[in-house]
Amino acid sequence: MREILVIAGYGLREALRRKVFVVVLLLTAGFLVLFWLGNHFLFQNISGINPPVGIDARAFAGATLFGLAMFGTLFLGVVLAIFLTLGAVRGDAERGLLQPLIVRPVGRITLLAARWLGAVAVCAPYVGLVYLSTMLITGLTGHWWPDHLVVPGVELAAGVALVAAMSLLGSVFLTATANGIAVFMLFGAGLVAGLLGSIGHVLNSHTLERAAKIAAWLLPFEALYQDALRELTAETSGLTGFLLQLGPFGGGYTGGTTLRLWAVAYLLIVGVIAAIGFSRRDL
Numbered sequence: 537m538r539e540i541l542v543i544a545g546y547g548l549r550e551a552l553r554r555k556v557f558v559v560v561l562l563l564t565a566g567f568l569v570l571f572w573l574g575n576h577f578l579f580q581n582i583s584g585i586n587p588p589v590g591i592d593a594r595a596f597a598g599a600t601l602f603g604l605a606m607f608g609t610l611f612l613g614v615v616l617a618i619f620l621t622l623g624a625v626r627g628d629a630e631r632g633l634l635q636p637l638i639v640r641p642v643g644r645i646t647l648l649a650a651r652w653l654g655a656v657a658v659c660a661p662y663v664g665l666v667y668l669s670t671m672l673i674t675g676l677t678g679h680w681w682p683d684h685l686v687v688p689g690v691e692l693a694a695g696v697a698l699v700a701a702m703s704l705l706g707s708v709f710l711t712a713t714a715n716g717i718a719v720f721m722l723f724g725a726g727l728v729a730g731l732l733g734s735i736g737h738v739l740n741s742h743t744l745e746r747a748a749k750i751a752a753w754l755l756p757f758e759a760l761y762q763d764a765l766r767e768l769t770a771e772t773s774g775l776t777g778f779l780l781q782l783g784p785f786g787g788g789y790t791g792g793t794t795l796r797l798w799a800v801a802y803l804l805i806v807g808v809i810a811a812i813g814f815s816r817r818d819l
Contacts, residue, residue: 560616564666567608572673575601579678598680599769605670606692606768607727610761613663613696618719620655621703623712644814648704648807655700660693667692683771688764694799695757695764699723701803702757705810726751726758733762756799763795 578597585593667689675681682688699719706715733748735741752759 560612560619560662563615564612567612568666568669568673571601571605571608571670572677575673575677582678594678594680595769595772598674598678599682599772601678602670602674602680602682603765603768605674606667606688606761606764609663609666609670610692610695612666613659613692614699614723616662617655617659617696617700618703618716620658621651621700622707622716622719645811648810648814652701652704652807655704656697659696659700663693663696664689682768684767687767691760691764691767691796695760698757698760698799698803698806701806701810705806705813708810708813722755723757726755727761729755730758730762752795753798756795756802759795760799763792 578601579594582593582597671682671685671689702722703715703719706718710718729748729751732744733752736744736748752762
């Protein structure tokens, strides 16, 4: 356990040296300011809006804005996770930093576990704080609160933890630059697949919906994000609930216990593949 904490601390110090946290904090501050301004101006005159019968304008606006905030939170968390892990194996090996760490009793598997836990120990609280901040901004400014307060934030943090594991797996085989590009492209592909699924849901296209669900199983961080959106308005019914399910930020329709369990299994599979690949690499 002591070895894991030491290596995790080494990874965090390296991130501090590269000013990763400074970049992320600046992006976060800008995001929160812009989000507050959006809430302020949107809800300032919302009482004067007369929507069609059956639509709650405040609930629709609040859920959509907060769904957008969750997308921003996921993106910022993924940026942080990738920066912390993209060069964890091959990048450090090429700089000669890795070889002294993988001698007994530390070992390669311990190093992988420590780097992932170190990244999650930073990313999960970060995602939780940004999620809480945006929820408070929406609730206090617009007087709208999600139907479920905790589960969406937990699922966002879990999705970022999955991306960190995928980035760590990529670092075993790819250079830092190539790995960063690959993981960002996978992240973008997952989001596009989710958007196509929303379009398929609107158009009642079973082919698009099926393709989006397959993508969600292949990239379960997207499924967790969609399930988090679904939890926001899980108890919102009527025409408002129906319109929110059309997305892309107001609600989701993909999720459930099975996908959550698959996300755990997926994490284990990624970890096993990374451990096998790392054990066979000649450093």
